[in-house]
Amino acid sequence: MTKLYSLNTPYQIKGLSLKNRVVMPPMCQYQAQNGIVNQWHHIHYASRAVGGVGLIIVEMTSVAENGRISPYCLGLWNDAQRDAFKPIIDAVHAQDAKIAIQIAHSGRKALGEKNVVSSSPIIYDGSVDAGEGKWEYKTPKELTKSEILDLVQAFQNTAKRAIEAGFDAIELHGAHGYLIHQFHSPKMNLRTDEYGQDKFLFGKQIIKAVKDIMPAEMPLIIRISAQEFSKNGYDVTYGCKIAKEYVDAGIDVIHVSGGGDGPLDNNHRPSFHAGYQVYLAKAVKQTVNVPVIAVGKLEDPELADYVLNSGDADLVAIGRGLLKDPYWVLNTQYKHNPPNEAIQFVPKAYQTSLSLELNKK
Numbered sequence: 001m002t003k004l005y006s007l008n009t010p011y012q013i014k015g016l017s018l019k020n021r022v023v024m025p026p027m028c029q030y031q032a033q034n035g036i037v038n039q040w041h042h043i044h045y046a047s048r049a050v051g052g053v054g055l056i057i058v059e060m061t062s063v064a065e066n067g068r069i070s071p072y073c074l075g076l077w078n079d080a081q082r083d084a085f086k087p088i089i090d091a092v093h094a095q096d097a098k099i100a101i102q103i104a105h106s107g108r109k110a111l112g113e114k115n116v117v118s119s120s121p122i123i124y125d126g127s128v129d130a131g132e133g134k135w136e137y138k139t140p141k142e143l144t145k146s147e148i149l150d151l152v153q154a155f156q157n158t159a160k161r162a163i164e165a166g167f168d169a170i171e172l173h174g175a176h177g178y179l180i181h182q183f184h185s186p187k188m189n190l191r192t193d194e195y196g197q198d199k200f201l202f203g204k205q206i207i208k209a210v211k212d213i214m215p216a217e218m219p220l221i222i223r224i225s226a227q228e229f230s231k232n233g234y235d236v237t238y239g240c241k242i243a244k245e246y247v248d249a250g251i252d253v254i255h256v257s258g259g260g261d262g263p264l265d266n267n268h269r270p271s272f273h274a275g276y277q278v279y280l281a282k283a284v285k286q287t288v289n290v291p292v293i294a295v296g297k298l299e300d301p302e303l304a305d306y307v308l309n310s311g312d313a314d315l316v317a318i319g320r321g322l323l324k325d326p327y328w329v330l331n332t333q334y335k336h337n338p339p340n341e342a343i344q345f346v347p348k349a350y351q352t353s354l355s356l357e358l359n360k361k
Helices: 039-050 079-093 145-165 179-184 201-213 236-249 278-285 301-309 320-324 328-335 339-345 348-360
Strands: 011-013 016-018 022-024 055-062 098-104 127-129 134-136 169-174 220-225 253-257 292-294 315-317
Touching: 016 098, 039 055, 039 079, 055 079, 055 169, 079 098, 079 145, 098 145, 145 169, 145 201, 169 179, 169 201, 179 201, 179 220, 201 220, 201 236, 220 236, 236 253, 236 278, 253 278, 278 292, 301 315, 320 328
Parallel strands: 022 055, 022 315, 055 098, 098 169, 169 220, 220 253, 253 292, 292 315
Antiparallel strands: 011 016, 127 134
C-alpha cells in the first residue's frame, strides 16, 4: 500500500491551524425546520469530526428566509438559529477539528419560495422533485440597488452571528449558480447599472462587509465555479479572473468547483472522471497567491495525496467519500501508514486502547 505524504500533514491559514489537509465540503442535508439545525445535523457533523476531518464546512446556510435552496435548508438570519449551532461547534472542537460555515443566498434557485430574486429576471432552466410534489423554478424579480445593499448587510449580519456562535472560518458561496454567481456570470447578469458594468461589484461589497467585522486572523473563503458547464458558459480563463477579483478584494482561500449554472452542455463540461475538476484548481492556484481547495471525486486517498504533492492544490475536499464513510480519514490514515505511526491520528480518547491492541500483535 502506497504511503501518503501530504494528506495527513498539518496546514496553517492565517490563525486557523488544521491537523490535516482534508476538508469536508458543504453538502445540503434538507433536514432543517425554520432554518434551525437539529439532532440530524449534530450527528452528521460531529461524526465526521470523530472520523478525523481537519476542516468541516457546514452546508449552505442562508442569510435571508427567501435565500434558502428549499424550505428544509439552514438559515442564520436570527439569533435562535445562531444559538442552535453552538453545541455542534463544541462537539467538533472537542475532537480537535475545525469548523467553518458556508453562507449564501440562492437567488433564482430558491424553491418553494414566493419572493424569488436575482441579478436579472432570468428563470433557472430546470425543475426538482422534492418528494412532496414537483417544485418549479420561478422567474425572479430583478433586485433594486437598495435591495442589493440590504442583502450585503444581511451577509454581514449572518457573518457576525457565525462569529458569535464560534465558527473558525466563514465561506461565501459564489458557485453553483447561486446569487453571488448570478451577479458575476455574464449570461445571468444583464444589468446596465454599476452592478452590470462591474459584475464583481456585488461579491466585492459582500467581501468588504464581512471582512469589516471578522477577526483579523479568521480566514474568509469563497467557493467559485471556475468554469460554467451549461450552454454559453464562461471558461476557466474567466474563472481565474473571478478568483483574482475576489482575492484582491480580501479573500484568503479559494474553494474551486464548477458548474451549477444550468443543464450540462457537451461543449462546456469536462468528463466526470476521478479528479475531474482538479484542472480548475490548478489554473486558479497559478493565478492567485492564496491557498486553494480542490474538489471533484477525490475520495481515492492516493489520488487526493497526489493532487497535494503535485502542488495543484493546498487542501482537498472529500464529499462523496465522507458521506459513504464518516471515518474516511481515520481509515485512510490507518491503511496507508504503519500501525504505530497511524495511531497518532486516532482521537486521543481511543489511543490508549488501540495501543494496547497493537502491542498484543
